[in-house]
Amino acid sequence: MKRVYVNEEWCLGCHLCEFNCAFANSGESDMVKALKGKPIRPRIRVEGDDRITYAVSCRHCLDPLCIRSCISGALHKEDGVVCIDREKCVGCLTCVLVCPYGAVQPGPDGAAMKCELCLKNACGEPACAAGCPNRAIVYEEREEGQA
Amino acid sequence: MKKYLIIGGSIAGVSCVEGIRSRDKEGEITLVTSEPFSNYGRPLISYYLEGKTDVKRMSWRGEDFYERNRVDVRHAVTAEKLEPEAKRVLLSTGEALPYDALCLCLGSHPFSPRFEGVETVENRFFFTTLSDALALEKTVTKTSRVLVVGAGFIGLKCAEGLRDRAGSVTVCDLAEHAMSANLDADCAPILEKHLEANGLRLMLGDTVERFEGQTAHMKSGQTVGFDVLVIAIGTRPNVSLLAEAGGGVNKGILVGEGMETSLPGIWAAGDCTESMDVSAGATGLLAVLPNASLQGFCAGVNMAGGSERFDKGIKMNSIGFFGLHIMSAGTYTEPVYTELTDTGCKKLFAKDGVLTGFILLGDTARAGIYTSLIRERTPLETIDFEAVKKEPSLLPFGQDYRAKKLGGAV
Numbered sequence: 093m094k095r096v097y098v099n100e101e102w103c104l105g106c107h108l109c110e111f112n113c114a115f116a117n118s119g120e121s122d123m124v125k126a127l128k129g130k131p132i133r134p135r136i137r138v139e140g141d142d143r144i145t146y147a148v149s150c151r152h153c154l155d156p157l158c159i160r161s162c163i164s165g166a167l168h169k170e171d172g173v174v175c176i177d178r179e180k181c182v183g184c185l186t187c188v189l190v191c192p193y194g195a196v197q198p199g200p201d202g203a204a205m206k207c208e209l210c211l212k213n214a215c216g217e218p219a220c221a222a223g224c225p226n227r228a229i230v231y232e233e234r235e236e237g238q239a
Numbered sequence: 240m241k242k243y244l245i246i247g248g249s250i251a252g253v254s255c256v257e258g259i260r261s262r263d264k265e266g267e268i269t270l271v272t273s274e275p276f277s278n279y280g281r282p283l284i285s286y287y288l289e290g291k292t293d294v295k296r297m298s299w300r301g302e303d304f305y306e307r308n309r310v311d312v313r314h315a316v317t318a319e320k321l322e323p324e325a326k327r328v329l330l331s332t333g334e335a336l337p338y339d340a341l342c343l344c345l346g347s348h349p350f351s352p353r354f355e356g357v358e359t360v361e362n363r364f365f366f367t368t369l370s371d372a373l374a375l376e377k378t379v380t381k382t383s384r385v386l387v388v389g390a391g392f393i394g395l396k397c398a399e400g401l402r403d404r405a406g407s408v409t410v411c412d413l414a415e416h417a418m419s420a421n422l423d424a425d426c427a428p429i430l431e432k433h434l435e436a437n438g439l440r441l442m443l444g445d446t447v448e449r450f451e452g453q454t455a456h457m458k459s460g461q462t463v464g465f466d467v468l469v470i471a472i473g474t475r476p477n478v479s480l481l482a483e484a485g486g487g488v489n490k491g492i493l494v495g496e497g498m499e500t501s502l503p504g505i506w507a508a509g510d511c512t513e514s515m516d517v518s519a520g521a522t523g524l525l526a527v528l529p530n531a532s533l534q535g536f537c538a539g540v541n542m543a544g545g546s547e548r549f550d551k552g553i554k555m556n557s558i559g560f561f562g563l564h565i566m567s568a569g570t571y572t573e574p575v576y577t578e579l580t581d582t583g584c585k586k587l588f589a590k591d592g593v594l595t596g597f598i599l600l601g602d603t604a605r606a607g608i609y610t611s612l613i614r615e616r617t618p619l620e621t622i623d624f625e626a627v628k629k630e631p632s633l634l635p636f637g638q639d640y641r642a643k644k645l646g647g648a649v
């Protein structure tokens with residue numbers, strides 16, 4: 093399946109992916125209206141220091157610990173994509189406790205939030221990759237186990 | 240065609256079905272479970288009382304799970320006797336079910352010491368099943384005074400769930416601190432203050448000596464009047480089915496890394512087992528939902544001829560009370576990092592060059608990075624541990640690690 097892959101050597105640390113993610117998942121059609129003056133809640137996070145930067149989002153693991161661990165069954169796979177039913181989620185954050193990459197976080201309503209590859213929002217494909225100016229984030233098919 | 244039999248239809252049992260079906264789409268699976276309900280997330284029973292979920296949404300893998308996986312499921316039926324030589328299990332219905340591969344996913348039962356006079360208490364409950372929650376829902380009214388005995392996470396979750404339904408909720412525990420199995424004396428007071436600020440009455444270092452109708456006489460000499468009693472002192476693994484058949488048990492059913500018991504053709508998974516805790520280097524009860532699920536899946540794969548290992552088991556728990564999140568994991572060996580404020584805390588523990596445990600209250604962001612360090616027993620000298628201590632991120636793991644994890648399918 094297609095996943096979001098990150099090449100940190102090409103990352104500029106511009107944080108554009110975070111804004112594009114927050115916008116894509118805001119349900120708004122106007123970026124200024126969606127983001128201006130509000131704390132943004134992206135599902136991708138740019139980490140690093142003054143030398144290295146890179147973006148982290150859900151890896152859509154082959155055998156996801158988060159799905160095994162979710163106490164409500166809210167986390168599940170749809171055609172390989174790890175999705176969350178936020179109506180079922182009770183906000184216990186067991187998924188945060190187990191995700192080895194720090195890729196889940198609580199949303200404003202307490203329920204957990206994670207990357208779902210923008211397949212269900214208006215963007216239709218990962219907004220982070222689509223908007224990355226340097227192709228440090230790509231959305232593509234790679235063989236399992238191939239870096 | 241292979242005959243699979245699973246006893247217990249909760250997290251471990253359902254995950255066992257998933258494990259079997261990941262390799263064997265044809266075999267006949269029968270699942271027998273005492274509870275009348277289809278699979279549900281057991282920890283959700285307090286969220287149910289709180290009104291944060293309902294019975295429909297509580298279904299863990301969906302109402303149609305057994306149908307989708309072609310499982311012959313028997314609800315409200317109990318397995319009463321195991322005959323390993325004949326390879327069959329006798330049920331409360333009188334039926335005898337034969338098996339080729341059997342998995343015991345029996346969970347645990349609430350434990351209570353004998354309190355003098357407890358039989359004089361009319362409204363008395365445990366808090367481990369959906370039936371318990373439904374019964375409490377019926378009994379507790381806006382004027383009820385609720386007494387919860389036990390300030391572990393189950394007792395406190397029950398108290399949280401009942402706060403808005405009841406007149407008052409008091410929680411007592413012989414231990415000096417709330418959640419004493421998960422928190423230490425530095426972190427627990429932060430939780431206690433938060434619980435009291437949210438309307439719970441705590442009586443710590445004190446417990447009931449005897450009951451007299453609706454009065455609890457405490458060790459301290461105080462008396463507590465109540466209308467509804469919840470006993471949440473602890474749980475014990477259900478081991479008797481296997482023990483009586485001659486299988487190896489200690490506190491829990493003894494299992495190897497493949498979740499096999501000491502008897503051929505019999506596996507066990509979940510809260511009924513005792514297994515290796517890699518953070519302690521010893522076996523223990525790892526009774527939390529993620530482990531039940533991982534173990535059940537592992538057992539299922541192996542029952543179907545695979546070679547899955549459950550070899551990274553640790554205790555780990557994430558729980559919240561009135562908006563305060565608490566996470567704990569592993570074994571509390573030597574403290575190597577402490578951050579304490581009025582509203583939160585963070586403690587890391589390490590030994591022999593690996594992280595063995597942590598406690599987080601308040602800020603729990605990306606805690607899974609710590610959990611992963613414990614489970615994987617990552618040598619701390621291979622990462623920039625000083626940086627990880629302060630803030631969990633992937634930066635201290637180095638570029639090769641990130642290239643593998645962020646640039647490949649994992």
Ligand SMILES: Cc1cc2nc3c(=O)[nH]c(=O)nc-3n(C[C@H](O)[C@H](O)[C@H](O)COP(=O)(O)OP(=O)(O)OC[C@H]3O[C@@H](n4cnc5c(N)ncnc54)[C@H](O)[C@@H]3O)c2cc1C
Nearest residue numbers: 247249250251272273281282317318346509510527528531
């Ligand atoms: C109130 C509460 C809150 C919790 N909160 C959390 C939490 O936040 N996070 C977390 O990780 N864990 C939590 N837990 C623990 C978690 O629920 C358990 O670890 C998990 O349910 C274990 O799953 P299991 O399948 O091993 O056993 P169980 O869920 O106990 O299920 C065992 C099943 O087997 C059936 N059974 C037993 N004996 C027989 C028999 N002889 N014949 C037929 N059927 C039988 C039982 O009826 C039951 O349905 C909580 C538990 C409780 C009670």
Ligand code: SF4
Nearest residue numbers: 150151153156158191
């Ligand atoms: S949330 Fe974490 S554990 Fe779950 S699939 Fe994504 S990366 Fe894997």
Ligand code: SF4
Nearest residue numbers: 162181182184185187
């Ligand atoms: S926070 Fe929600 S998605 Fe995460 S484990 Fe808890 S119930 Fe599942």
